[in-house]
Amino acid sequence: xxxxxxxxxxxxxxxxxxxxxxxxxxxxxxxxxxxxxxxxxxxxxxxxxxxxxxxxxxxxxxxxxxxxxxxxxxxxxxxxxxxxxxxxxxxxxxxxxxxxxxxxxxxxxxxxxxxxxxxxxxxxxxxxxxxxxxxxxxxxxxxxxxxxxxxxxxxxxxxxxxxxxxxxxxxxxxxxxxxxxxxxxxxxxxxxxxxxxxxxxxxxxxxxxxxxxxxxxxxxxxxxxxxxxxxxxxxxxxxxxxxxxxxxxxxxxxxxxxxxxxxxxxxxxxxxxxxxxxxxxxxxxxxxxxxxxxxxxxxxxxxxxxxxxxxxxxxxxxxxxxxxxxxxxxxxxxxxxxxxxxxxxxxxxxxxxxxxxxxxxxxxxxxxxxxxxxxxxxxxxxxxxxxxxxxxxxxxxxxxxxxxxxxxxxxxxxxxx
Amino acid sequence: xxxxxxxxxxxxxxxxxxxxxxxxxxxxxxxxxxxxxxxxxxxxxxxxxxxxxxxxxxxxxxxxxxxxxxxxxxxxxxxxxxxxxxxxxxxxxxxxxxxxxxxxxxxxxxxxxxxxxxxxxxxxxxxxxxxxxxxxxxxxxxxxxxxxxxxxxxxxxxxxxxxxxxxxxxxxxxxxxxxxxxxxxxxxxxxxxxxxxxxxxxxxxxxxxxxxxxxxxxxxxxxxxxxxxxxxxxxxxxxxxxxxxxxxxxxxxxxxxxxxxxxxxxxxxxxxxxxxxxxxxxxxxxxxxxxxxxxxxxxxxxxxxxxxxxxxxxxxxxxxxxxxxxxxxxxxxxxxxxxxxxxxxxxxxxxxxxx
Numbered sequence: 001x002x003x004x005x006x007x008x009x010x011x012x013x014x015x016x017x018x019x020x021x022x023x024x025x026x027x028x029x030x031x032x033x034x035x036x037x038x039x040x041x042x043x044x045x046x047x048x049x050x051x052x053x054x055x056x057x058x059x060x061x062x063x064x065x066x067x068x069x070x071x072x073x074x075x076x077x078x079x080x081x082x083x084x085x086x087x088x089x090x091x092x093x094x095x096x097x098x099x100x101x102x103x104x105x106x107x108x109x110x111x112x113x114x115x116x117x118x119x120x121x122x123x124x125x126x127x128x129x130x131x132x133x134x135x136x137x138x139x140x141x142x143x144x145x146x147x148x149x150x151x152x153x154x155x156x157x158x159x160x161x162x163x164x165x166x167x168x169x170x171x172x173x174x175x176x177x178x179x180x181x182x183x184x185x186x187x188x189x190x191x192x193x194x195x196x197x198x199x200x201x202x203x204x205x206x207x208x209x210x211x212x213x214x215x216x217x218x219x220x221x222x223x224x225x226x227x228x229x230x231x232x233x234x235x236x237x238x239x240x241x242x243x244x245x246x247x248x249x250x251x252x253x254x255x256x257x258x259x260x261x262x263x264x265x266x267x268x269x270x271x272x273x274x275x276x277x278x279x280x281x282x283x284x285x286x287x288x289x290x291x292x293x294x295x296x297x298x299x300x301x302x303x304x305x306x307x308x309x310x311x312x313x314x315x316x317x318x319x320x321x322x323x324x325x326x327x328x329x330x331x332x333x334x335x336x337x338x339x340x341x342x343x344x345x346x347x348x349x350x351x352x353x354x355x356x357x358x359x360x361x362x363x364x365x366x367x368x369x370x371x372x373x374x375x376x377x378x379x380x381x382x383x384x385x386x387x388x389x390x391x392x393x394x395x396x397x398x399x400x401x402x403x404x405x406x407x408x409x410x411x412x413x414x415x416x417x
Numbered sequence: 418x419x420x421x422x423x424x425x426x427x428x429x430x431x432x433x434x435x436x437x438x439x440x441x442x443x444x445x446x447x448x449x450x451x452x453x454x455x456x457x458x459x460x461x462x463x464x465x466x467x468x469x470x471x472x473x474x475x476x477x478x479x480x481x482x483x484x485x486x487x488x489x490x491x492x493x494x495x496x497x498x499x500x501x502x503x504x505x506x507x508x509x510x511x512x513x514x515x516x517x518x519x520x521x522x523x524x525x526x527x528x529x530x531x532x533x534x535x536x537x538x539x540x541x542x543x544x545x546x547x548x549x550x551x552x553x554x555x556x557x558x559x560x561x562x563x564x565x566x567x568x569x570x571x572x573x574x575x576x577x578x579x580x581x582x583x584x585x586x587x588x589x590x591x592x593x594x595x596x597x598x599x600x601x602x603x604x605x606x607x608x609x610x611x612x613x614x615x616x617x618x619x620x621x622x623x624x625x626x627x628x629x630x631x632x633x634x635x636x637x638x639x640x641x642x643x644x645x646x647x648x649x650x651x652x653x654x655x656x657x658x659x660x661x662x663x664x665x666x667x668x669x670x671x672x673x674x675x676x677x678x679x680x681x682x683x684x685x686x687x688x689x690x691x692x693x694x695x696x697x698x699x700x701x702x703x704x705x706x707x708x709x710x711x712x713x714x715x716x717x718x719x720x721x722x723x724x725x726x727x728x729x730x731x732x733x734x735x736x737x738x739x740x741x742x743x744x745x746x747x748x749x750x751x752x753x754x755x756x757x758x759x760x761x762x763x764x765x766x767x768x769x770x771x772x
Binding site: 035036069070071072074076077078079081082085086089090103106107110172173174203204411 | 451452453454456457461557560561563568569570573574661662663665667668672703704707708715716
């Protein structure tokens with residue numbers, strides 16, 4: 001039995017050493033992203049976003065030094081909670097940035113309610129209910145969410161592209177539900193159709209789409225596709241190979257740079273595909289151009305993408321908001337962050353993609369970009385900015401109570417019969 | 418445990434002082450540990466350790482390596498969400514917690530028995546393959562079934578009850594709850610190993626053919642072992658869902674199943690304390706490796722640490738301690754380990770059939 005005692009004592013010694021001493025003039029900031037698992041590449045770009053904001057402020061805010069402590073999850077809610085709890089309860093961070101993916105955000109919001117003195121600011125998690133239903137008073141989202149990202153796309157598909165009936169193909173979890181809802185809601189209100197039996201939900205990481213392609217109905221005008229990363233590349237190349245002719249409409253991460261820059265044979269299928277999201281690679285606004293130049297300067301040749309992804313963008317904006325609010329309160333968090341959170345709530349600031357402010361549930365109101373895939377001058381596929389939809393709110397201008405009646409996002413909402 | 422060999426009774430009152438020390442430490446732990454260390458390190462280690470204990474019991478005493486122990490625990494967690502209350506709005510029949518907990522543990526035990534009935538006629542690597550197949554099948558099933566298991570999203574908002582004025586998810590009460598259950602199963606396995614059933618199981622492990630010739634039903638022995646292992650894993654599954662407050666397919670995924678195997682192997686399968694040591698090492702590394710090294714590489718540290726343990730000590734952390742002990746010639750070390758250590762006929766993945 002000596003061995004147990006030995007081990008436990010050793011463990012105790014390790015634990016005793018691990019309690020950190022906090023200096024008065026430093027503020028600890030936690031950064032949580034998915035640095036492992038299927039979303040590891042987006043997760044690394046998220047950390048780049050945080051570092052860009054911190055670098056811009058020279059790692060100080062309100063006269064205090066900012067110390068960044070990173071946490072990692074694997075995109076599952078349980079791992080996000082474990083990592084958050086470690087950052088908050090063990091490392092003692094007072095400001096949390098993260099998480100990255102939809103279901104994680106819902107979990108962290110619930111956890112935030114148990115830590116009223118810590119301020120939680122979203123990363124890029126974009127599920128609707130993180131802020132729409134039962135929001136936490138100390139959870140802020142300066143990046144917009146999945147339904148907002150679709151602003152203008154439903155109208156565009158109906159009015160300009162003249163599509164009347166679409167099939168839907170999306171991954172089977174909260175973020176694509178939110179995106180499908182954001183696209184279909186205006187599309188169907190205008191009179192468009194998307195029968196429930198022409199909606200295909202595939203698990204994340206699905207590789208073979210031949211059965212889905214075979215099952216696609218012939219009598220639709222287009223397919224709405226909300227897949228991300230490798231899933232998008234697999235579907236698009238298999239659809240082109242199968243000789244698919246239907247035009248596509250894409251979700252926010254379906255035709256972004258991580259997909260368009262891939263080696264897959266997708267060119268013929270994706271050219272002309274409309275999409276919408278919080279960023280547009282080729283927006284020729286000086287603010288965005290400066291942001292891209294800064295990103296390239298810091299990370300080109302060090303693992304960065306050719307152009308910042310929406311993950312770097314989202315984490316950058318959320319970190320920036322935290323730093324600006326800390327400046328306002330002169331780094332004073334001694335009241336459990338009350339003043340800090342008040343400053344955050346009233347914050348309105350310029351970002352690389354325009355003005356951002358918060359609604360009363362602390363969700364961002366910001367500009368959204370309607371884009372279309374075109375062949376660039378050097379033969380690369382890029383997203384051309386068609387339209388900037390200005391100042392999109394989470395309820396799309398509908399009063400809050402009425403918007404709730406639209407129901408929770410799900411596989412069958414809206415019904416669109 | 419060596420103290421359980423029955424020869425260690427030269428201590429006053431027949432209790433090893435190191436054991437007392439460990440017990441006092443574990444009981445006093447929340448008094449000096451922060452909430453984080455009590456809950457996320459302490460309680461979580463005990464839960465993972467208990468699940469791994471069910472594997473140690475099957476593999477160490479029965480020679481059957483089952484990858485599906487996490488599946489069994491996860492099944493119990495799902496039953497808690499389905500029959501009890503959750504905040505998702507799917508299922509959640511709202512049955513009282515004690516009934517749900519009992520049904521969850523029984524359900525897990527039945528699933529484990531069922532897995533055992535399929536796997537028990539196989540040996541070694543084939544047992545691993547069959548249980549792995551079941552684990553993967555269960556993972557895909559719960560991920561794609563929306564009517565009962567709510568697919569990818571799973572369930573959230575599952576809470577332990579408030580009893581005797583104590584909310585059992587507060588760090589200290591929850592820690593003591595897990596400690597009590599872990600200790601109960603630890604002693605149950607120790608005791609069971611010396612019961613006639615346990616001895617029979619070890620005989621089945623060492624030479625099933627000879628045991629069969631003696632007229633003992635090998636198949637039944639193995640299936641009953643799976644049933645007991647299911648009770649252990651199922652109880653830990655109930656604790657796990659109270660710990661996380663949620664359950665989703667990720668918890669029964671292959672990653673988690675392998676984690677449990679890693680915990681059991683790294684801890685050492687020779688004694689029921691092994692999985693708990695493995696769990697402590699695993700949870701500490703999982704939480705703190707990211708502070709030791711560049712954030713993009715911390716999983717490498719975890720992997721390397723476990724690789725080193727297994728490379729230099731095939732019988733895990735237990736084995737390292739044993740070797741250190743005999744090197745510095747602690748009293749009783751030889752008596753305590755002498756019998757088994759030199760036999761060298763221990764086959765973790767089932768013993769080859771030989772006569």
